[in-house]
Amino acid sequence: MVAYLFPGQGSQHAGMGEGLFDEFAELTRTADKILGYSIADLCLADPDKRLRNTQYTQPALYVVNAFNYYKRVAEQGRPDAVAGHSLGEYNALLAAGVFDFADGLQLVRKRGELMAKARGGGMAAVLNKTEKEVRDILADDGFDDLDVANLNAPTQIVLSGLRSDIERAKDVFEADGSCQYVMLPVSGAFHSRYMTEAQGAFAEYLSKFDLRNPDIPVVANVTARLYHAGEVWDTLVAQLTSPVKWSESIRYLLGKGHDDLVEVGPGRVLTSLTRNIRQDSEPLIVDEPLTSDEQTRTTEVPASQIQSQQSPIGRADANAAGDRRDAAAEPVTNSATNRDLTAAPDLGSGSFKRDHGIRYACVTGGMHHGVASSDLVAAVSESGMLGFLGTSGRTLGQVDADVASLKRRLDQGRPFGVNITHNPGMPGGDDDIVDLLLRHEVRVVEAAAYLSITPALVRYRLAGLRREPSGRVLARNRIIAKISRPEVAEKFLSPPPAELVERLRAEGHITGTEAELSGELPMAEDLCCEADSGGHTDQRPSLSVLPGMLRLRDDAMAKHGYAGRVRVGIGGGIGTPDAAAACFVMGADFIMTGSINQCTVQAGTSDLVKDLLQTIDIQDTGYAPAGELFEYGARVQVLKKGVLFQARANKLYELYKRHGSLDELQPADAEQLQKRYFKMTFDDVFAEVSAGLSVSDVEKAERDPKQKMALVFRWYLDRATQQAIAGAEENKVDFQVYCGPSLGAFNRWVEKTKMADWRSRHVGEINRGILEGAATLLDRKLAEIGTD
Numbered sequence: 001m002v003a004y005l006f007p008g009q010g011s012q013h014a015g016m017g018e019g020l021f022d023e024f025a026e027l028t029r030t031a032d033k034i035l036g037y038s039i040a041d042l043c044l045a046d047p048d049k050r051l052r053n054t055q056y057t058q059p060a061l062y063v064v065n066a067f068n069y070y071k072r073v074a075e076q077g078r079p080d081a082v083a084g085h086s087l088g089e090y091n092a093l094l095a096a097g098v099f100d101f102a103d104g105l106q107l108v109r110k111r112g113e114l115m116a117k118a119r120g121g122g123m124a125a126v127l128n129k130t131e132k133e134v135r136d137i138l139a140d141d142g143f144d145d146l147d148v149a150n151l152n153a154p155t156q157i158v159l160s161g162l163r164s165d166i167e168r169a170k171d172v173f174e175a176d177g178s179c180q181y182v183m184l185p186v187s188g189a190f191h192s193r194y195m196t197e198a199q200g201a202f203a204e205y206l207s208k209f210d211l212r213n214p215d216i217p218v219v220a221n222v223t224a225r226l227y228h229a230g231e232v233w234d235t236l237v238a239q240l241t242s243p244v245k246w247s248e249s250i251r252y253l254l255g256k257g258h259d260d261l262v263e264v265g266p267g268r269v270l271t272s273l274t275r276n277i278r279q280d281s282e283p284l285i286v287d288e289p290l291t292s293d294e295q296t297r298t299t300e301v302p303a304s305q306i307q308s309q310q311s312p313i314g315r316a317d318a319n320a321a322g323d324r325r326d327a328a329a330e331p332v333t334n335s336a337t338n339r340d341l342t343a344a345p346d347l348g349s350g351s352f353k354r355d356h357g358i359r360y361a362c363v364t365g366g367m368h369h370g371v372a373s374s375d376l377v378a379a380v381s382e383s384g385m386l387g388f389l390g391t392s393g394r395t396l397g398q399v400d401a402d403v404a405s406l407k408r409r410l411d412q413g414r415p416f417g418v419n420i421t422h423n424p425g426m427p428g429g430d431d432d433i434v435d436l437l438l439r440h441e442v443r444v445v446e447a448a449a450y451l452s453i454t455p456a457l458v459r460y461r462l463a464g465l466r467r468e469p470s471g472r473v474l475a476r477n478r479i480i481a482k483i484s485r486p487e488v489a490e491k492f493l494s495p496p497p498a499e500l501v502e503r504l505r506a507e508g509h510i511t512g513t514e515a516e517l518s519g520e521l522p523m524a525e526d527l528c529c530e531a532d533s534g535g536h537t538d539q540r541p542s543l544s545v546l547p548g549m550l551r552l553r554d555d556a557m558a559k560h561g562y563a564g565r566v567r568v569g570i571g572g573g574i575g576t577p578d579a580a581a582a583c584f585v586m587g588a589d590f591i592m593t594g595s596i597n598q599c600t601v602q603a604g605t606s607d608l609v610k611d612l613l614q615t616i617d618i619q620d621t622g623y624a625p626a627g628e629l630f631e632y633g634a635r636v637q638v639l640k641k642g643v644l645f646q647a648r649a650n651k652l653y654e655l656y657k658r659h660g661s662l663d664e665l666q667p668a669d670a671e672q673l674q675k676r677y678f679k680m681t682f683d684d685v686f687a688e689v690s691a692g693l694s695v696s697d698v699e700k701a702e703r704d705p706k707q708k709m710a711l712v713f714r715w716y717l718d719r720a721t722q723q724a725i726a727g728a729e730e731n732k733v734d735f736q737v738y739c740g741p742s743l744g745a746f747n748r749w750v751e752k753t754k755m756a757d758w759r760s761r762h763v764g765e766i767n768r769g770i771l772e773g774a775a776t777l778l779d780r781k782l783a784e785i786g787t788d
Helices: 025-035 039-044 054-076 088-095 101-116 131-140 163-173 193-206 232-239 246-255 269-280 292-297 315-321 350-356 374-382 396-410 431-440 455-462 486-493 498-506 512-520 542-560 577-585 595-599 607-613 645-658 667-677 682-690 695-703 705-726 729-734 742-749 763-784
Strands: 002-006 081-084 121-127 147-153 156-162 180-183 260-263 362-364 386-389 417-421 444-448 478-483 526-530 567-571 591-593 621-625 635-639
Touching: 002 054, 002 088, 002 269, 025 039, 025 054, 025 101, 039 054, 054 088, 054 101, 054 763, 081 088, 081 246, 088 101, 088 232, 101 193, 121 163, 131 147, 131 156, 131 163, 147 246, 147 269, 156 163, 156 193, 163 180, 193 232, 246 260, 246 269, 260 269, 350 567, 362 374, 362 763, 374 386, 374 396, 374 763, 386 396, 386 444, 396 431, 417 431, 431 455, 455 478, 455 498, 455 512, 478 486, 486 526, 486 542, 498 512, 526 542, 542 567, 542 577, 577 591, 577 742, 577 763, 591 595, 595 607, 595 742, 595 763, 607 705, 621 645, 635 645, 645 667, 645 705, 645 729, 667 682, 682 695, 682 705, 695 705, 705 729
Parallel strands: 002 081, 002 260, 362 386, 362 591, 386 417, 417 444, 444 478, 478 526, 526 567, 567 591
Antiparallel strands: 121 156, 121 180, 147 156, 621 635
């Protein structure tokens, strides 16, 4: 289940809310009228440097948090629960319908004004000490006038009090060097006894407002438990002088099954805190009495009432119908099988999800030429899945910029990976990208099209390898190997080749320790069987390839005795809940989706391509020669409907096989290619190709007419991809678009919903919908066993 978290003071920055004030122009005008100044100017430019002043900070954050929430709800629907840190709690209550935007802003404005009047106070963060250790130091050293204000994480405690006492405590806490003591740039002793005067005035002001009961669960800062009916006024008044129990609030949400915690607002402060809380503590399981509303959530549901997977409902639709919220808090039981209903996060391997730091056993593949864009990968990551950045066909500079952007955007809080597609015609071609990934500390790669293990791949796998005190070998970097052939799978299931390891050690690329430990782990801890996918494919059906690879994995585990189990997933052909459910039933530890993702808002291809893709059916793809492996006869699966690329590319390959040079072509064929396919002469095409080759490669092609012909024909294939991504409408018939039949199946699944239009398809939402549908389908099928 999903919970939205709203940040408080400390997350503000000039430029926050860019684009939102125009999008929510009417609410912006409402805010300006209430505040008496331009909220957009304050947030975007801060010309008078007031954004760090509490009186202005709180309204600014409230507005930007609210706009971010409205935008997210429009795209992904309402959450199952909400919480907010200090000021952010007002946004949580807004999301739960306790008050409207205007009333909430008036409350926040008054709160900020009253808190800003409290002068002479100070606050400090104590890092690397638990709450008990902090309280013991305060008691032992006579700091009775300091209060614990924020319990942000298990070892991040914030103190509040008079500035003189806050400053005096610094030397005491730092005396033994075991912690950090960071003075915070505030002028008030917030969330402490020193806010009592402000509390009284705020209570009087608050009594003028009509506060409704929350309509979705809201976790209160004061109690780290849910608000209940009639408690809003008391809790908000108490919040001003009470500590923010943030760490316990997050643990409470996790204990209630809200595994997907999404920060909604500027910055990533809460994302970082949540990561630390997850790492340093366990979910809080609370045995508490159920309210009458919660009682209804545990009612058994007959199997006949379980939602059919044939009606794809996104989170927004489900919430509009009210069924997501009603099922939020407690497990629902299938009376036909006397077991809890399966949820999407239950599918797949638990160790796969834990090791990769994701909620769902779902991976999105690194589609070439940046179709798997940084926007797409970020959206996948933020939805609790693992996305791979597409690098094939991209320059090293472009990949570097994309990775840097993802690192900033995800703030180390959520995982992502990068694809490496091997080109056998370029030995050592993966060295540069591995250097880049090691420099950026990218922890997982998708290794595609590898027929053998390369030195660069070994170097990536072994970097940072160490033995833990328990004796277990710990790998810092992980590889998910895409495979379809048993002989290739065996190489990734084996330890790194000893000869490569020794060579890398001798050349100084790995340490002696890394070399010594390399024999204790496989090249890849995860294999993804590639079935009938878009792009490069061996056209193997998943019903055949997955069982064979699972047996191969079991044999390798028995042979090598690895400490951890190698996980085996499947990709190719997965576009509906039915397909995903079948994969999990066959034993897949995870699924990988591809074709369906390129027809989403976040995909890095043209709108023209997406318009074509949203109309295809399962029969509308075919096979064509692969550009980078043209001479070898390798094939890729591509879009067939609405374009001529497949037919033209196959004709080029047939001509290449039958002739030794361009000069040997029949005159009619040569004319057709130059006038209709290339729209350029062969000489002009070769000149353009030569501009990107080394002198030696050009000379080689001039000496070898067959090689020259291959270069000219490959130019058409490469250009067809570039034109498709760019959306060059005048060359639409020549678009090359990697695609498998799974997208046709997906289109049929959503044809009577808003997702029939790709502009309503968001990559996180469609993958989560497939998983949720698969879970529902599995329960329904289980309930039907023996009933007919």
